[in-house]
Amino acid sequence: MATICLENVTKRFKPNEGFCAVFNLNFKVKDGEFFCLVGPSNSGKTTTLRLIAGLAKPDSGQIYIDGTPVNDVPPSRRNVAMLFESLALYPNKTGYENIASPLKVKKVPKEEISNRVMEAAKLLNLEHVLSRYPATYSGGEKQRVALARILVQHPNAYLLDEPLGGLDARLRITTRTKLKELQKELGQTMVLVTHDQEEAMGLGDRIGVLKEGIIQQIGSPQELYDRPLNYFVAKTIGKPMMNFFECNLRRQEDRIQVAHQWFRVDITERWLQCRADCDKEEIILGIRPEHIEVKDKRDSDEAFLATVFITEPLGSKTIVDFQVGRETIRVLVPGDIELEINQSKWLLFRKEKLHLFEKDSQRAIFQ
Ligand code: ADP
Ligand code: MG
Numbered sequence: 001m002a003t004i005c006l007e008n009v010t011k012r013f014k015p016n017e018g019f020c021a022v023f024n025l026n027f028k029v030k031d032g033e034f035f036c037l038v039g040p041s042n043s044g045k046t047t048t049l050r051l052i053a054g055l056a057k058p059d060s061g062q063i064y065i066d067g068t069p070v071n072d073v074p075p076s077r078r079n080v081a082m083l084f085e086s087l088a089l090y091p092n093k094t095g096y097e098n099i100a101s102p103l104k105v106k107k108v109p110k111e112e113i114s115n116r117v118m119e120a121a122k123l124l125n126l127e128h129v130l131s132r133y134p135a136t137y138s139g140g141e142k143q144r145v146a147l148a149r150i151l152v153q154h155p156n157a158y159l160l161d162e163p164l165g166g167l168d169a170r171l172r173i174t175t176r177t178k179l180k181e182l183q184k185e186l187g188q189t190m191v192l193v194t195h196d197q198e199e200a201m202g203l204g205d206r207i208g209v210l211k212e213g214i215i216q217q218i219g220s221p222q223e224l225y226d227r228p229l230n231y232f233v234a235k236t237i238g239k240p241m242m243n244f245f246e247c248n249l250r251r252q253e254d255r256i257q258v259a260h261q262w263f264r265v266d267i268t269e270r271w272l273q274c275r276a277d278c279d280k281e282e283i284i285l286g287i288r289p290e291h292i293e294v295k296d297k298r299d300s301d302e303a304f305l306a307t308v309f310i311t312e313p314l315g316s317k318t319i320v321d322f323q324v325g326r327e328t329i330r331v332l333v334p335g336d337i338e339l340e341i342n343q344s345k346w347l348l349f350r351k352e353k354l355h356l357f358e359k360d361s362q363r364a365i366f367q
Contacts, residue, residue, distance in 0.1 A: 002066045002080070002156035002189050004029040004052055009061035011047055021047040022213040025061070029157075029191055034183050036200035037193040038236065039210030045193035046085060048210075049159045052191065053082045066156070081150035082159040087142055087166070095121075095129040095137075099148045113152075120148040123182065140171045147179075157189040164199060176202055197237050201225075209233050231362040234286050234355055240319055240330050242286045246359065249281050258285050258356070262324045263304040265349060267356075274366035278358055283365065286355035289319065289332040294339075295346040303346040308339050322347060 009025040022044040029035040037045050050056040052063060054075035063070050070078055081102075089098050096117055103113045121127050124144040129137055137145065143163065150158060163179070164172045180203055183190050194200055200207045201221045208218045209232070217229045221237075228234035234242050250257040258265045265285075270276075295303060306322035306329060315335055322329045322345070329347065333339070356365040 003031050003064075004035075004080075004157060004189065004191065005064040005067075006048075006052070007062045007064070009051060009058045009063060011044075011051060011056060012059050015059070020213050022051070022210075025215060027208055027215065027218055029189055031189060032187045033189055034180070034203055034205045035189075035191045035208070036204030036206075037191070037208045037210055038195065038197050038200040039193075040195055042212075043210040044213040045195075045210060046161055047213075049082060049161050049191065049193055052078075053080055053159055054078050055082075079155050080157045080159055081153045081155035083146055083150050083161060083163050085161040085165065087146040089134040089142060089145060091134050094131050094133060095126060095145055096131065098134065098145055099126075099130075099152055102149060102153050116152040116154070117148075120151040123151065123185075124148050124178070138171075139167050140175055143167060143175060144178075151186075155188075157191070160190060160192040162194050163192065164194070164196075172199070179203065198239055201237070207237075209236055227364075227367045228286075228355065229364050229367075231284060231286070231357045231364075234357070234364075238288060240289045240332065242288050242355070243292075243329055245285045245327065247283055247285045249278070249283050258283070258354075260285070262327065263302065263349075265302055265351060265354065267351065267354065270351060270354070270366065276356075276366040278356075278365045280358050280360065282359035284357040284359055284362075286357060287349050287353065289330045291350045291353035292329065292331045293348045293350065294320075294331060294333055294337070295348065298346045300348055303348040305344050306347045308341055308343045308345065311339055311341070 005028045006025045010023050011021045013021055025048060037048060039045055047056060051058055058071065065078055099117045099120060100113050121130055124147060126144055126148055129141050134142060164175055167175055176199060192203060204221060206218060206220055207224055209216045211232050217224060217233045224233060224237045228237060245260050247258045247260045250259045255266060256268045256271045258267055304324065306324045308320060309323045310321040312319040313335060318333050318335050320331045320333055320339055322331060358365060
């Protein structure tokens with residue numbers, strides 16, 4: 001069991017360059033927590049894990065494991081195990097030998113090795129591949145053997161770098177469930193990094209969103225979904241993605257309105273309630289596809305007419321792309337609503353679910 005804490009951690013690969021792979025990272029992973037970092041390629045995810053594992057050294061800042069500063073502690077003594085993005089199984093070793101390899105290096109007695117390998121193999125349903133070579137494994141088996149190889153080390157914390165990346169969609173979901181069960185069963189600290197927000201949402205007790213080496217927000221999946229602190233987090237979290245529209249804030253007498261070519265929304269009450277603070281005019285309005293109502297009749301003067309362009313039935317829900325002028329508006333409707341292409345409907349935003357971001361700073365104007 002372990003806590004992991006990063007304090008103002010910065011890493012540059014070229015000492016005299018301004019570019020930082022990660023900049024001023026601050027977060028604390030609680031004992032037994034499943035913590036996910038999500039961000040696009042090159043946002044610093046692997047670097048963060050390598051720093052925690054001790055495979056890279058921060059230029060500044062401090063890393064603590066279980067409260068102890070570890071900047072000068074070598075990887076072998078940190079007792080954290082990392083699953084690398086590349087997996088890299090030994091092709092000429094059997095499943096058993098692959099899983100046992102880190103214990104052999106540490107000169108663990110043979111019987112103990114056997115016990116731990118069998119335990120991990122059982123946990124991950126791998127008994128049938130122990131005597132086979134990696135070339136004969138399916139993608140999921142490769143992934144689980146790599147995972148077993150870190151489980152047998154009985155580390156205090158697990159660091160997983162895109163562990164489900166190489167799997168096809170179906171297998172990714174079953175392995176994801178397995179991983180979550182495993183983490184709950186072991187009750188151990190895990191840090192997983194991924195570019196896939198669905199994976200982070202499904203697995204993480206808490207999630208950190210990384211952009212260009214900088215953490216944008218940390219919170220529970222629901223917090224990030226409901227209250228993104230900026231445009232980037234809003235865009236990253238949630239599928240189908242939030243809709244965004246460039247709008248202007250209009251202040252008239254004591255009313256505040258969001259104005260767009262095709263719609264206007266009076267947000268005065270929400271603005272006052274949230275004590276919003278923004279003197280800019282150019283803003284981005286964000287609304288999630290499930291927060292738009294679709295109606296046959298115009299029962300509000302803020303509803304606007306839109307045309308069905310594409311429908312994508314998912315069974316219980318349907319994703320509908322409406323068009324209004326040149327804008328596309330994505331709406332999630334119950335699967336049993338019948339809509340035809342080119343049909344016109346009235347759309348209405350659920351006001352209490354609107355997000356507003358300043359166009360220049362991209363920060364959320366209210367929560
Ligand atoms: P991610 O895992 O999110 O894709 P990385 O942590 O691998 O991102 O990389 C973050 C940034 O640091 C990238 O711009 C990458 O090119 C750079 N980087 C990573 N490792 C090295 C290295 N060993 N030398 C130089 N630059 C590196
Ligand atoms: Mg990476």
